[in-house]
Amino acid sequence: MDDIPVPIPAQPVRFMDRLRAFMRGRQLAYRTEKTYCGWIRDYIRFHKMRRPEEMGKAEVDAWLGHLASQRNVSVNTQKTALNAIVFLYRQFLNIELGKLDFDRTSKGQRLPVVFSHEEATAVIDKLQGHHRLLVSLMYGAGLRVMEAVRLRVHDVDFGHQCIFVREAKGDKWRRTLLPKSLAPSLQAQIELALSIHKRDLEEGFGAVYLPHALAKKYPNAATSPGWQYIFPAPDRSMDPRSQVMRRHHLGEQQVRRAVAKALSETGIRKKASCHTFRHSFATRLLASGTDIRNIQELLGHSDINTTMIYTHVIGIHERGVVSPID
Secondary structure: OOOOOOOOOOOOOOHHHHHHHHHHHOOOOHHHHHHHHHHHHHHHHHOOOOOHHHOOHHHHHHHHHHHHHOOOOOHHHHHHHHHHHHHHHHHHOOOOOOOOOOOOOOOOOOOOOOOOHHHHHHHHHOOOHHHHHHHHHHHHHOOOHHHHHOOEHHHEEOOOOEEEEOOOHHHOOEEEEOOHHHHHHHHHHHHHHHHHHHHHHHOOOOOOOOOOOHHHHOOOHHHOHHHOEOOEOOOOEEOOOOOOEEOOEOOHHHHHHHHHHHHHHHOOOOOOOHHHHHHHHHHHHHHOOOOHHHHHHHHOOOOHHHHHHHHHHOOHHHHOOOOOOO
């Protein structure tokens, strides 16, 4: 249940509670909230638990430089830490840091690892049941693992052959492809999920978690079929935050472990993971001639430069370039 926000007091007093309340008022995605809070805690601990209001540019430069020189973080990781600390000062504390001058990480940007189509299907063939369908959606629709496990019944539009991804990274919504070959399996999985939901209702449960204040705004939505997770957890569990017994979605770590096991069985030596299927989705579309702007929209990237990385992944042999020795 890592995607369910931790409760905070109605009138928060502690610093981190006030920060979380501020972030939620700004409608930040919960994963962004967790990431920013983690880096801000790291910053405070690095400076021996000093109050952020008592620190400024010099302390921020020292911390960011430490991440680069001592902890050897990547370029993107240092950027995320920078974004978190800038949010803290500019947005929450209303303090201008001025021009920062910190040591930037020297680790260059790495190209994403991708599968060939044969490798992707070989891994998928090693999977069974809902794990197979989930990973097929990652490859066929470009979903992140958390986006896949969080799909709800009303997110799939069979008529228009599309999938709606709601509250994705950066709290963005997008529409992506529904692979025709997966439609029958997805329909069967939805029917299974709704039969489990029906049984939960008969046993006095069946209210699913709803994001933000939807549970108050729409009291009946939590038990309606459309809001149910397509990939429900095998068992009901007590939500440690709300103390409500409910059935959550399948855990992303279960899917990661299944993919890791399948990778080892196929003997593929690449440093791959669930996210490799999303990278492979983008590169296969690019290799087949899909416009880069369409790929950007399907992946939900705000910046076209993020999508452009895949142009460097496509092998030059796929552009008709042949080695002189051949």
